[in-house]
Amino acid sequence: MKTMSLIVPCYNEEPTVPIFFEAVEKVFNDNPIIFKDIHHEYLFINDGSSDATLTEFRKLHELHPDTVHYVSFSRNFGKEAGLAAGLQHATGDYVAVMDVDLQDPPELLPEMLKKLEDGNYDCVGTMREDRKGEPFIRSLFSKSFYALINKISKVQIIPNARDYRLMTRQMVDAILELPEYNRFSKGIFNWVGFRTTYLKFENAPRAAGETHWSFWQLFNYSIEAIVDFSDVPLKIATFIGGLFAFLSIIGIIIVIVRKILFGNSVGGWASLVTIMLFIGGIQLSCLGIIGNYIGKIYLETKHRPQYIIQEKK
Template identity: 40%
Template structure:
């Protein structure tokens, strides 16, 4: 690949981000023009209900390097990232957030490490998270630590979607058929030569975050269940241990009645045992349910997303099988 023959794709998922588009383009385009011979900025409209799509059409008419794919409804950020990978035409791809908390100034360093040092993946590492509360920082750190302990594909701490991926990494990601997609885990699963680049995460330029506590909790749960069977295995051991304790306790009760003639303990003791084992059973059923629910979704095999409208160059492409 000669110095003048490669192209970089920027993937930007958006949801009701009308007010952020112009400022994003104004800051990103000069950076891309200074470090790439050719590029495209591909917006994935994840079912916006404001004027985001109309604004994207205007930007596309003004500059053909700005493209868009619009979903028929909101399918979630992971589906939007997958659609971006499927429609991106570049030799390397960089997902970014439109709020400019992923500083465009890192792109030249990403490109340099890819081009000159042959890294297939270069990811940004947040050296600080000034807008996050102490609770959020603590829970995020705890999640990364737990995830890396129970999976075989450890993910770097404080690394988000902001990263450069070579075309061969993208091609591997597009071969993965699962519908419950935890992209950070999938990035790590691919392997390949990777390197982190630390950066100071700035404040959000405009708009507001779409990830509340409940959505982040479900996101973390998808990651843990999607990349590890250890919760099932651990519960097998817990169940065996509790069953052993119950069996021993049963023998003690029988022996006490036969040898000492004492009655079985009363109502309080009986209810404690019933409630304890009932709670354990419900918890184990809940863990099984999490895995069964994901099997249910995977077996149906529905498309991960539905494209309603796209700019001309994107519409002429064949979407991957995962996108339907």
Template identity: 45%
Template sequence: MDKISIIVPCYNEEKALPDFYRAVSETADDIPGAQCEFIFVDDGSCDRTAEILSGLTASDSRCRYLSFSRNFGKEAAMYAGLQNASGDYCVFMDADLQHPPELLKEMYHVLKTENYDCCAGLREGREGDGKLRSLLSRTFYRIIRRFCHLDMGDGKGDFRMMNRAMADSILELKEYNRYMKGIFSFVGFDTKWIPFRNIERSAGESKWSFRSLFRYAVDGILSFSTVPAAMPGAVGALLIAAAVLTVVLSVLFGGGLTVVPMLVSLILLLNGIQMIFLSLLGQYVSKDYMESKKRPIYIVKKKGGF
């Protein structure tokens, strides 16, 4: 009988966990030819998440959990869950029930009967997200596809079931700055997408603020694209051409360069652009600096069921 490891990153999910466990347990019991294990990863929660996970582990032998010493981020939690998964198939799910448990049976059926290594959920619609957040998300995915040349589209998230070969290939990538959507695309493997409708959280509140989403987007671009590092050269060439053209036009038609405000504005503009691109280059240097430290991706404070 096959074993499916259901990996669930958790951060302050005390309100959502009971409903999630009940819903997914019912589905897990109804997958023919497979048995499931639950691997919950408490990402340094400040509420009763760890206490609830400890109770689930004590009452259900299928449940195991890791509790981090602090908040290391969802990417680290997903990596930790995958490292500790023993299943023939591994699936990532959010604890807020926005990933429909009923798709687990279909995902497993696809991997067993069709020639795919991964079966993933393709989110349609953004119910529960504001209009501004939806617009920014769609814009980000258009930018990252252009910059990174990887298959990362809007709606192609973390909810996916993969075979052991794909899981092991992901574990081979040990960089500290992790962007899992990019990693899924980078390792390749044949993936089938199953559409599902996005719904609101079952309980609790989203932990993703605009600030954290923006930081996540920047990390994704910098982790899988070198395009921003090449942009200063192109912009610099355009600015030089514009400066030469300005001088020529002023001498020929303006009687010389005598407009002091224009020069001051130009200097300020050039300095501002220079600082922006220096910041981009600094981001790459800082990421290389963090990688060179060889720090652990996460630190476990407590575990249960292992």
């Protein structure tokens, strides 16, 4: 009998955990033929929650010790650390990544399993048909992000794709060979390759609670993705630096020629200050881009663990 591991990262999701468990169990109970040779297990990741999320995990583990397992961090390490921990501790022949808020419909699991067992795919991902229900600004920036990263990165990121996916053991093992500290899972899933297909579904509201992702957090996450999967910003910084160096040489030549032909002349200090401030701003922007990459290198060279486990069952 094969095993399907369901990785469920959680942060302050106390009200949604029991709802999620019941919803997923219903899917397995309603499809006995499809899952007759599949033993499923849950691997909940507690990412330093400050509410009673861990208590909910303990309750479920006591009721279902062979099915429900959990890993609890010593503090909040972030979504990517939670996904990494889940992949590293999952033992199933098939491994699924799901959000606990039920915005990832568990009703798709039977079809996802069918496609994998047919042998034509190594991964079945999911993507939303639209972003209905989201604020306009967030949707606009999301579309802009996908358009930008797919132009500057060799790894193509599917717009509106979710982390929700079902993968074979072979693909999971390939992902685990990537030990980097700075991670962007959507990019990593595509970078390792393997045959992947996507199922579409309509956007759904959370089952309970509120989202923990603010606009600023999503913006920072998009910057992380660009830095992790593209060096184009560095090339742009180099191009801008070279362009302004060339323009400054031309400016020097003009000043010298003007001095020789016309002698001293009174120039406008306002235009001079404006140019200096403009060039200074460009330099600082380029230094910021370079510093971002250097910061990533610094974090990688420390070789710190992605997370610290305080409790595990």
